[in-house]
Amino acid sequence: MGGNEMVLDEIDYMNVFHYFEEISNIPRGSGNNQPMSDYLVAFAQEHELDYTRDEALNVIITKEATKGYENCPTMILQGHMDMVCEKKSDSDHDFLTQGLELCIEDDYLFANGTTLGGDDGIAVAYGLAILSSDSIEHPRLEVVITTDEEVGLIGATNLDVSSLKGKYMINLDSEEEDILLTGCAGGMRAVCKLPLSYKKMEGKKVSIIVKGLLGGHSGSEIDKNRVNADILLGRLLFDLRKHSFELLSVSGGLKDNAIPREALAELVVKEEDSYELINEVKFLLEKYKNEYRVNEPDLTILIQQGEEKEYLVMDEKTKKNVLFMLLQTPNGIQVMSPNINGLVESSLNLGVLKMEEGEIEFSYSVRSSSSSYKWFLNDKLQNLVTFLGGTYEYHGEYPGWEYKKNSKLRDIYSNAYRELYGKEIKVETIHAGLECGIIAEKIKDLDIISVGPNMFDIHTTEERLSISSTKRVFDLLLKVLKDFAEATK
Template identity: 35%
Template sequence: MAALSALYPQPLWQWFEQICAIPHPSKHEQALSKHIQDWAGNLGLNVVEDKVGNLIIKKPATPGMENRKPVVIQAHLDMVPQKNADKVHDFTKDPIEAYVDGDWVTANGTTLGADNGIGMASALAILGSSEIKHGPLEVLLTIDEEAGMTGAFGLEPGMLEAEILINTDSEQEGEIYMGCAGGVDAEFSVPVSWQSVAADSKAVTLSLSGLKGGHSGVNIHLGRGNANKLLARFLVAEAQELQLQLSELAGGSLRNAIPREAAVTLCLPASKVDLLQQKIKVFEQLAQTELAAVEPAIKFSLREATLPEQVMTAVSQQALLNLLHACPNGVMRMSDDVPGVTETSLNMGVISTNENQVQVLCLIRSLIDSGREHVETMLASLAQLAGAEVTFSGAYPGWKPDPDSAVMKIVNDTYQDIYHKQPVIMVIHAGLECGLFKKPYPEMDMVSIGPTIRYPHGPDEMVNIETVGQYWQLLLAVLERIPPKN
């Protein structure tokens, strides 16, 4: 990673190197948090770790700016742990292997963690500088944003003094975000009964790989393949003719990432294995044709497996496959208020097989509560038809746009003055933490900016080097322009 520290702006990239070197997937942010706390303490900064593990670091204003409105720069400590199937990597122990690839920084076979490591690095670089001008400054680093927004849910009133919050979790330079979608997790529990394996059966594992995956909010409108849905589609079509008996079904790893891979272990009569191979080739060609523009590397593979002790009963299997095949997925509706932005979506993120049930974890996102509630009722109806249960948890609110936001105007005007062009004011179909911050801090004025990040939540994640510099320049200029207190 030596080349990273030579990039502009150096203080930011030097911090990003440190962040990549310390494992910090969701639920495992402690080592990075301690590193930051020790560093800030050595600088004499005020550091507080709240009850849930968020870090709040306070720095006095630079001379002459003591009367400015206090600002908090906010990022999240955790990153999404996704890797390619052939990559040996333990996200709780191994560093991220980041490197420069032309105009981008990416990682070797894993997610990079630019989401939200670049934003975190910018905040820490500002804290460490004696030259950057700013008023009273706070940095808020939340935990577990990617896996449940635990930190944002747990933030209490009175911890922050700031009147303005700058969220750094946006992913497109030239766009300023003033609102975001809310969301809720939906988990199906599909009961499963088991039976003995039929005589003269052969066990095989059918795998689907090569999909791009990506962020289930930012990338959901791109029409990428969902490995869980594609595999269910094949099984529904062919299970009866091939006398397939499912033993284990698994796909995806995170509810907020479009699943790139899925696999099923199944049994079938030995005499039908050749026909299965033929049908896989036909379906693979069909999928490649349908998704040619977005999934050029889609691939099915079949390998021999150890004969399992039991398989699903026909009734259980049919109910499961019907639910998986019928479950909606992808864009449900585009927004009328914000052209080009998804209003409501659903991602079937994770399938796992347990002793007595198959669990299916989905994430519903919507800019409006009624849109989210509509999808919830659809899933409840589907569960009832399939004889399954569905529970909804972890609901978080959207961030309602404020057209009169003062900080939005400052960022907008500053961007135009620096780059001589109009930025795009946007609402993002992803879950920023701003909506949750509004509960303990209802009067706080908020905005979200960031560099261009491609394919977050997947191993193709990359961040554009030039836009990191542009984001940095905008952030510093905005801090200088924060007005005096009323």
């Protein structure tokens, strides 16, 4: 299936990295769930463990309690099998047929030219390492691995929980070792479409490419002041309004839940106007670089000149509507939480800008811990695009996960952390969406926490996983399983 083999032998720890490498050799981008789902079923069969697989290809693997803990409550360990597939512009990696090329540098594990899939491959690796062990002590376990989390929590939404007995759940989809998550935002995917009409024009093509931006996760990094390439492209085109040009195409971003790092506009100009326009772009680049010198130090704008010929460009109304949409669309943080200092309550991210089949599409990830404000943002986008003569739809709507005042599992995890590290863990809620809210709606009175090792720049080609943190969190997880079993036997 591609990808390097046995790269992680030197750092393996209780089979965690062994299984991470195995799943990294399996193509598992969102929407391509069958290979990974089949692998999990084969794993269960090989280890003679009970399993179920539902129509959404979610897999649940059950392991009975170790001796002495047979009467303890069942613990659910949960994560998702799919990953965000991003690659560098010079990479020829095929996510449908090739595994990842894993690399190690100092304390970090990363993939060559692509996302790593630590989000949420580490949950799968943890779960399989525990399930395959004969020496780890634990209560009865139900390891739940869902599909298509990254494109709207689809697997969790369609998860068949009828076989589950657990009333306690550890979600393994967090990215900071020293933070215990106890709540998350709800959200949805929103798509605005504007009709495209064209006219013919003779001129020279000039391509303008915004690139070098940091990007990142549209939930956990929306407060990092990262510049959205699609939004900056709209500003650039607006700043060029005094120059004569027509718009051939605009595009940017690959995933609605990732802040776009690159965006492209193809313009058509008269030969005699191209010199001034190109100089203006260079001037604007210096202005933007000065503005964003701290938060986006590597921002650049490339200019490529094409041939002079007749092109089919957007007509004047279409061009105005596209620019109006890019300028006026809400994007980024909308409201901060009134209850938790520093927490984003509501945001949205224009993640994908693309043209196809006579339409231009604006795709957003909308997030909010306030259900009513989430629907207000939905209405706001709908009002904007329909005002311009376009259409609107949303999908993948999911609930938030509300903080519980009393949580036995939170207390056990916090105590175990204190005993291992001699300090208090930070208990927080997060703006990013997790599957916890959906599963909590399906299983009444479910006690949930979310944890994970240190990961950085998830959903980008710079994604990396701390090796030492991965080991420490696994040790902590094993202690929690035993402490939980001792406390409830």
